[in-house]
Amino acid sequence: SLQNDSVVAGGGAIEMELSKYLRDYSRTIPGKQQLLIGAYAKALEIIPRQLCDNAGFDATNILNKLRAKHAQVGLGGPGQGT
8 A cells, every 4th residue: 555655756757857958858849850859758747657566566656746846946956955
């Protein structure tokens, strides 16, 4: 049974931050490169998703929490505190 679904520091945080950065960057460039970079950003999220699945958590819920934490501004800079 699931007791706690809180976000764990280090559990895919680097991959989520890289994914966010690449996704944001892909929106600034035109053409096929935008699609390729976006696909790579999405692929990086497989790592935290698999960690959630292996731990028995709801991966969709946890990834949404991670995205929200990484999108917050004012935590001392990009990725600080997540």
